[in-house]
Amino acid sequence: MTVEQGVHIDEVLFPILEKVSDPEIPVLSILEMGVVRSATLKDDHVHVKITPTYSGCPAMDVIGDDIKKALDEQGYTSEVELILSPAWTTDWITAKGRKALEDYGIAAPLGAEADKGVLLHGKRLVKCPQCGSHNTRMVSQFGSTACKAQFQCDDCQEPFDYFKCLK
Amino acid sequence: MKNKDLYNYILGIADNTLILGQRLGELCGHGPSLETDIACTNISLDLLGQTRSYFQYAAKLKGEDATEDTIAFLRTERQYVNVLLVEQPNIDFAHTIGKQFLFDVYHYLLLEKLQHSKDVNLSAIAHKSIKEVSYHQRFSSDWVKRLGDGTDESKTRMQDAINDLWRYTDELFHTTASDEAMIAQGIGVDVKELKTSYYERVSAILDLAKLDIPESKWFQEGGKKGIHTEHMGYILSDMQYMQRTYPNMTW
Ligand SMILES: [Zn+2]
Numbered sequence: 001m002t003v004e005q006g007v008h009i010d011e012v013l014f015p016i017l018e019k020v021s022d023p024e025i026p027v028l029s030i031l032e033m034g035v036v037r038s039a040t041l042k043d044d045h046v047h048v049k050i051t052p053t054y055s056g057c058p059a060m061d062v063i064g065d066d067i068k069k070a071l072d073e074q075g076y077t078s079e080v081e082l083i084l085s086p087a088w089t090t091d092w093i094t095a096k097g098r099k100a101l102e103d104y105g106i107a108a109p110l111g112a113e114a115d116k117g118v119l120l121h122g123k124r125l126v127k128c129p130q131c132g133s134h135n136t137r138m139v140s141q142f143g144s145t146a147c148k149a150q151f152q153c154d155d156c157q158e159p160f161d162y163f164k165c166l167k
Numbered sequence: 168m169k170n171k172d173l174y175n176y177i178l179g180i181a182d183n184t185l186i187l188g189q190r191l192g193e194l195c196g197h198g199p200s201l202e203t204d205i206a207c208t209n210i211s212l213d214l215l216g217q218t219r220s221y222f223q224y225a226a227k228l229k230g231e232d233a234t235e236d237t238i239a240f241l242r243t244e245r246q247y248v249n250v251l252l253v254e255q256p257n258i259d260f261a262h263t264i265g266k267q268f269l270f271d272v273y274h275y276l277l278l279e280k281l282q283h284s285k286d287v288n289l290s291a292i293a294h295k296s297i298k299e300v301s302y303h304q305r306f307s308s309d310w311v312k313r314l315g316d317g318t319d320e321s322k323t324r325m326q327d328a329i330n331d332l333w334r335y336t337d338e339l340f341h342t343t344a345s346d347e348a349m350i351a352q353g354i355g356v357d358v359k360e361l362k363t364s365y366y367e368r369v370s371a372i373l374d375l376a377k378l379d380i381p382e383s384k385w386f387q388e389g390g391k392k393g394i395h396t397e398h399m400g401y402i403l404s405d406m407q408y409m410q411r412t413y414p415n416m417t418w
Contacts, residue, residue, distance in 0.1 A: 052216070052295075054212075054213060054216060054299060055213055055216030055217045055219070055220060055295055055296060055299060056211075056212035056213050056214070056215050056216025056217070056219075057216065058212075083291075084220060084288075084291040084292055084294070084295050085287070085290070085291035085294060085295075086294070087291070087294045087295040087298065088295075089298075119305075120305065139202065140201075140202035140205065140206065141206060141302070141305070141306055142202070142205050142206035142209045142210075142306070143205070144205070145209075146209045146212055146213060146299075150202070164302075166298050167298065
């Protein structure tokens with residue numbers, strides 16, 4: 001797995017953190033989500049910096065607790081710090097993360113322009129995670145959580161979540 | 168407190184997002200349709216999340232035993248400095264959307280400038296929040312257009328809401344002594360300079376919505392000085408009930 005520039009995660013901690021998942025999207029590791037910005041180790045004490053996806057995301061408190069628990073189980077003490085800058089963007093979701101989203105039934109975010117097209121102008125660009133058709137339309141700009149919109153596929157008729165682009 | 172002006176300045180921003188977030192939260196389970204219900208509560212969640220970031224910072228400045236919760240829940244009415252606009256009741260969906268729209272346009276302009284604040288914490292919160300607020304603004308503007316350019320009934324209600332709420336818009340551009348001190352240091356945003364673009368943007372959307380732009384030049388003010396409309400007490404009694412009844416309770 002590769003992470004983008006500016007992220008520093010100690011090699012030893014990688015496999016531990018990779019097992020911690022987003023509580024609202026259990027198939028997605030927090031590393032693939034891009035919310036862990038750094039994890040450093042000093043004398044069995046770990047300092048982790050995470051950044052929220054959305055300001056009010058209720059998953060952040062749970063993620064912090066889950067990180068501490070996972071590290072504790074491996075014999076590390078830890079502190080988790082919430083940082084706001086630089087602000088999270090959907091560009092930080094890794095390729096593996098995007099694949100995991102789609103396998104789970106959530107359409108991965110499009111680029112900023114295409115995203116506007118589907119959310120504002122009724123363009124049919126989002127790929128249905130069930131049947132692969134692009135014949136899909138927005139039902140609601142806001143979905144089950146702040147980060148998603150509700151869509152429906154006009155070929156297989158299945159409703160699904162679309163992960164909105166955040167830049 | 169050493170940074171009294173900065174502390175006050177932060178509350179001047181965060182009390183708006185707190186009270187509007189609380190107002191929108193009232194719609195949880197009561198929205199006119201499932202989609203709008205979810206949208207309003209998602210926006211509420213964004214606003215309360217932003218409020219937490221501001222209050223966590225304010226609590227650090229205040230020191231002593233202050234936390235984000237004591238600032239949010241344990242002040243008296245006169246100590247809240249939100250603008251009157253955000254405390255206005257939901258009444259009907261047109262009023263809910265009208266209030267949201269009139270605030271969102273302002274909020275976006277404010278955050279655009281706050282991103283360049285010399286205070287790194289405020290700048291970081293603004294960078295984070297503006298992404299969310301661009302969605303809010305889109306949502307409320309769309310609904311103003313849909314209702315304004317909709318049926319006779321929806322048009323009448325949307326126009327009534329804009330007419331009722333218009334009197335609270337001028338206060339968005341007033342400044343307090345603490346605001347002025349922060350502007351002078353390059354930390355605060357001079358909201359007076361946002362006024363022209365604000366009314367231009369609002370008017371452009373109202374035009375598209377085929378609604379009349381109110382001509383009244385009479386404006387109401389007071390919130391920024393802690394003098395609120397009669398609605399504020401009811402909001403606070405709802406919001407503060409648990410912390411007042413069971414002090415220090417946590418989930
Ligand atoms: Zn399909």
